[in-house]
Amino acid sequence: MAVVDDRVGTGARVARWAAEVVSGGVVERGFQVGTVPGVVWLPARPAAPVPLVLLGHGGSGHKRAPRQLRLGRWFAGTAGIAAAAIDGPYHGDRAVPAYQERIAAAGIERVVDGMVGDWRAARDVLTALDEIDAVRVGYLGLSMGTRFGLPFVAAAGDLLRCAVLGKFGLRHPDELPAGMDMAPRLAADAARVRTPVLFHLQWDDELFGRAGQFELFDRLGSADKQLIAFPGGHGTAGEEAIAAWCDFLVRRLTAVRPAGDGR
Numbered sequence: 001m002a003v004v005d006d007r008v009g010t011g012a013r014v015a016r017w018a019a020e021v022v023s024g025g026v027v028e029r030g031f032q033v034g035t036v037p038g039v040v041w042l043p044a045r046p047a048a049p050v051p052l053v054l055l056g057h058g059g060s061g062h063k064r065a066p067r068q069l070r071l072g073r074w075f076a077g078t079a080g081i082a083a084a085a086i087d088g089p090y091h092g093d094r095a096v097p098a099y100q101e102r103i104a105a106a107g108i109e110r111v112v113d114g115m116v117g118d119w120r121a122a123r124d125v126l127t128a129l130d131e132i133d134a135v136r137v138g139y140l141g142l143s144m145g146t147r148f149g150l151p152f153v154a155a156a157g158d159l160l161r162c163a164v165l166g167k168f169g170l171r172h173p174d175e176l177p178a179g180m181d182m183a184p185r186l187a188a189d190a191a192r193v194r195t196p197v198l199f200h201l202q203w204d205d206e207l208f209g210r211a212g213q214f215e216l217f218d219r220l221g222s223a224d225k226q227l228i229a230f231p232g233g234h235g236t237a238g239e240e241a242i243a244a245w246c247d248f249l250v251r252r253l254t255a256v257r258p259a260g261d262g263r
Contacts, residue, residue, distance in 0.1 A: 015033050017029055052083070115152070167201070
């Protein structure tokens with residue numbers, strides 16, 4: 001990998017970039033910020049800086065999981081928007097066996113805070129690229145992508161213009177280790193969210209029931225929030241749902257901002 005000097009926050013972070021791979025009008029580049037591996041998809045030869053969507057993956061997934069690849073290439077190749085994903089804690093190139101137990105043993109608050117820092121560092125490095133418009137950034141992450149993504153959205157404030165969240169709630173599933181319960185943290189962070197949110201709920205979710213998901217949606221502090229619901233279990237995401245996520249992000253990230261809007 002080539003090394004690009006980049007300073008993030010109060011400490012030095014070095015972004016290491018892999019060579020570009022160009023296919024079907026999409027430029028793909030792997031990168032690593034500190035110890036965090038990621039990948040970015042960019043439109044080939046954009047005429048002007050483009051918006052960016054940050055993609056958070058679900059549990060047992062990774063930055064190049066099939067849905068991440070599909071979304072990343074669709075945003076870059078069809079919508080003309082950059083997209084990027086990083087590996088979550090103990091996932092992908094950072095994977096370990098029994099990741100849920102490892103998260104619980106490390107302390108859920110500590111792991112969440114670390115992932116918020118990882119996303120902020122990745123965002124800072126990516127928005128420093130000439131191809132990306134730093135003021136038009138959104139986030140998309142469901143299930144574990146909301147576990148770690150909602151605290152990031154809350155912390156990022158007006159650095160993000162919109163977010164798609166969901167498949168998560170304030171009632172901890174019995175199937176997960178008790179040490180992963182973060183309902184109080186999520187409730188507090190949700191109240192701090194001000195960016196527009198689309199919240200996806202699976203009506204028959206066997207992990208996060210409707211009541212807990214409704215409670216989380218109610219806690220979101222954004223004055224502009226929408227809830228969409230679809231039949232099926234936790235792992236279900238049909239074409240209509242995926243289209244709704246993409247449409248929400250594209251409309252929010254490509255709309256002309258009104259005068260005086262600081263986003």
